Amino acid sequence: MVGLADSDQxxxxxxxxxxxxxxxxxxxxxxxxxxxxxxxxxxxDDMLRKPAGGIVHTHLGTPFLLLEPTLAxxxxxxxxxxxxxxxxxxxxxLFQLSVQPGSRVIEAGSGSGGMTTALAWFVxxxxxxxxxxxxxxxxxxxxxxxxxxxxEPYVTFxxxxxxxxxxxxxxxxxxxxxxxxxxxxxxxxxxxxxxGRLAILLPTTNQxxxxxxxLYEMSFADLRVEELLLRRYKPVxxxxxxxxxxxxxxxxxxxxxxxxxDTSDWLPVQVRRYLSRRxxxxxxxxxxxxxxxxxxxxxxxQEPLPESxx
Ligand SMILES: C[S@@+](CC[C@H](N)C(=O)[O-])C[C@H]1O[C@@H](n2cnc3c(N)ncnc32)[C@H](O)[C@@H]1O
Numbered sequence: 001m002v003g004l005a006d007s008d009q010x011x012x013x014x015x016x017x018x019x020x021x022x023x024x025x026x027x028x029x030x031x032x033x034x035x036x037x038x039x040x041x042x043x044x045d046d047m048l049r050k051p052a053g054g055i056v057h058t059h060l061g062t063p064f065l066l067l068e069p070t071l072a073x074x075x076x077x078x079x080x081x082x083x084x085x086x087x088x089x090x091x092x093x094l095f096q097l098s099v100q101p102g103s104r105v106i107e108a109g110s111g112s113g114g115m116t117t118a119l120a121w122f123v124x125x126x127x128x129x130x131x132x133x134x135x136x137x138x139x140x141x142x143x144x145x146x147x148x149x150x151x152e153p154y155v156t157f158x159x160x161x162x163x164x165x166x167x168x169x170x171x172x173x174x175x176x177x178x179x180x181x182x183x184x185x186x187x188x189x190x191x192x193x194x195x196g197r198l199a200i201l202l203p204t205t206n207q208x209x210x211x212x213x214x215l216y217e218m219s220f221a222d223l224r225v226e227e228l229l230l231r232r233y234k235p236v237x238x239x240x241x242x243x244x245x246x247x248x249x250x251x252x253x254x255x256x257x258x259x260x261x262d263t264s265d266w267l268p269v270q271v272r273r274y275l276s277r278r279x280x281x282x283x284x285x286x287x288x289x290x291x292x293x294x295x296x297x298x299x300x301x302q303e304p305l306p307e308s309x310x
Contacts, residue, residue, distance in 0.1 A: 004029065004048050004066075014149065015047060016073050017056070018065040026069055026077045028148075071121050075114045078145040081138050084114030085177065085201065086250045088230045093199045094122055096224075096255045097173040103127040106174040106191055108162045108184065109134065113142030115177060120151035129154060130168050134161045166191040173197040179207075182214040189218060192258040200254040208252050213278070216271055219263045220256035227252050 004013045017025040019039065027035055033044040040058025047056050052068045069077075072087040085093075093115075099105055099122040110116055110133035119129040133139035139159050146152050158167060162178065165187045173196060174188050181200050188198060198220060202208050208225055215223055228250075232243045264272070278292075285292035 004050065004052060013048070014069060015052070016065075016067040016069040017042075018067065020063065024073065024077065025064075026073065071118060074117050074121075074149050078112055078114055078117065078148075079141060080112035080114070081141045082111040084112050085118070086230075086247070087118075088228050089201060089250055089253060090115055090118040092226070092228055093175060093201070093253060094118060096253075097175065097197045097199050099123060099127075099173060101126055103173060104130070104168065104171045106130045106132065106166055106168060106171050106188075108132040108166075108174075108176050108181075109178050110139050110142035110157065111177060112138065113145040115175060116142055116146055116155055117149060117151060119175070120146065120154040124151075124154050127154065128156060130156050130158065130166070130171070132158045132160055132162050132166065134159070162187060169193075171196060173199070176200045180210075181207075182210045185211075185214050185218050185220070189220075189258060194258065194260040196258045198256045198258060200256075201251045202254065203249075203251050205252065208254060211254055215254070215256050216263075216267065216275060219259045219261070221259045221263045221266065222255075222257045224255045225252060226255070 004015065012028050012030055014026065014028050017027065017035075019025075025035075025037070029044045029048050031045055031048065035042050035044065035047075037058070039062040040060030042056050042058050042064070047066055050056060050066055052066060054066045055063050056066050057063050075084065075087050075090060078084065097105070099119060101122070101124060103123045104127060105119050105123060107116055107119060107129055108131075110131040113131075116129060116131045123129055131139075131142065133142065136159055139157055143152075143157055146155050160167075162184050168191055170193045171191050172193060174192055176184070176188070176199070178184070181202070192198065200211055202211065212223065212225070229246075229248075231246050234241055234243060264275070267275070282292040
């Protein structure tokens with residue numbers, strides 16, 4: 001039987017312990033150390049001798065499953081200072097952005113590093129994530145979380161307001177989880193390679209409307225707005241039924257591709273009509289000596305949500 005200590009990992013193994021009541025604990029095993037809870041104590045050496053998939057007991061006799069953490073475990077168990085992405089949304093975004101080994105991906109903002117973890121996991125071993133964050137404390141938290149899971153070689157952190165633009169060009173994909181992404185689409189266009197993929201996570205429909213308007217005007221195309229609902233079931237064979245509570249809403253996802261040519265004659269007729277009306281409103285406002293802005297029409301967009309809500 002090959003124990004965790006014998007695996008080819010260069011760093012100490014990261015393991016997940018699951019209690020009989022389903023409580024989950026993430027820890028990095030170090031020879032000679034001990035792990036303690038109110039259910040008792042386990043020597044790290046006992047765990048290092050076992051392979052993943054085994055059961056370890058505390059000195060009080062409580063059994064724990066000994067497992068390798070999944071990416072979903074790593075994301076949901078990180079220390080956080082901000083709202084973090086849900087694994088269901090992260091998984092869908094990774095698919096739509098087609099993130100793969102070797103991809104160069106920009107993320108704005110890092111937050112607590114939840115999505116950074118997912119992106120770094122998939123760009124390994126030859127790709128890189130460029131993660132932007134304006135708040136120093138948030139970025140430090142994200143950095144610590146990335147170091148904890150050993151993904152730091154695949155992430156470049158920039159402590160920078162994305163209002164000042166991105167430092168990379170020709171990236172394959174770009175992901176926004178900031179409160180007013182429509183303000184930074186020009187910078188996104190400059191950073192993305194032709195045909196590059198864009199994903200945006202937004203908590204409210206007001207924000208989705210604002211983003212769509214700007215995406216159409218800036219020749220992003222192949223737009224999609226999606227939301228994923230996930231329902232968990234109680235895994236009891238003869239009484240199978242959904243959990244009593246579910247997360248009814250996490251966020252809306254907007255996907256688009258960066259086009260290098262003007263898309264106006266490709267657009268659906270409804271969108272073209274909308275853009276003409278908007279152009280007219282802009283001209284009429286200019287004649288009155290005013291600047292037309294959609295944000296003027298929507299108090300929520302003028303005064304965006306608190307930072308932690310994205
Ligand atoms: C909801 S959090 C991101 C959470 C992250 N996706 C995760 O899974 O942990 C939004 C982050 O964007 C950052 N942010 C907001 N506006 C920004 C800007 N203009 N430039 C850089 N970062 C910004 C905030 O400080 C905050 O940490």
